[in-house]
Amino acid sequence: AVHDPCxxxxxxxxxxFTTVDQHVRIETSGELTRGMTVIDKRGLIERLDPNCTVVWDVDAEAAFDVIVDSIGSFSN
Structure with a gap:
């Protein structure tokens, strides 16, 4: 994966990119999930206003092409 270019x-x-506004929290007290980002997509715990834009999907082929083209432009 190429996270920084993405x-x-x-x-x-x-x-x-396909994005969705969600309320995201960092789990700080869970024994198994400490440090993980947590999204309650179903709103079962509590309904909170979105505080983050989350990327759900990316056109990987097009993104790769843009990255390769950008790198290639440095050789000219």
Missing amino acids: AVLALTHPQL
């Missing part, structure tokens, strides 16, 4: 692409090419 983070940049999310800003420069947002059309490549």
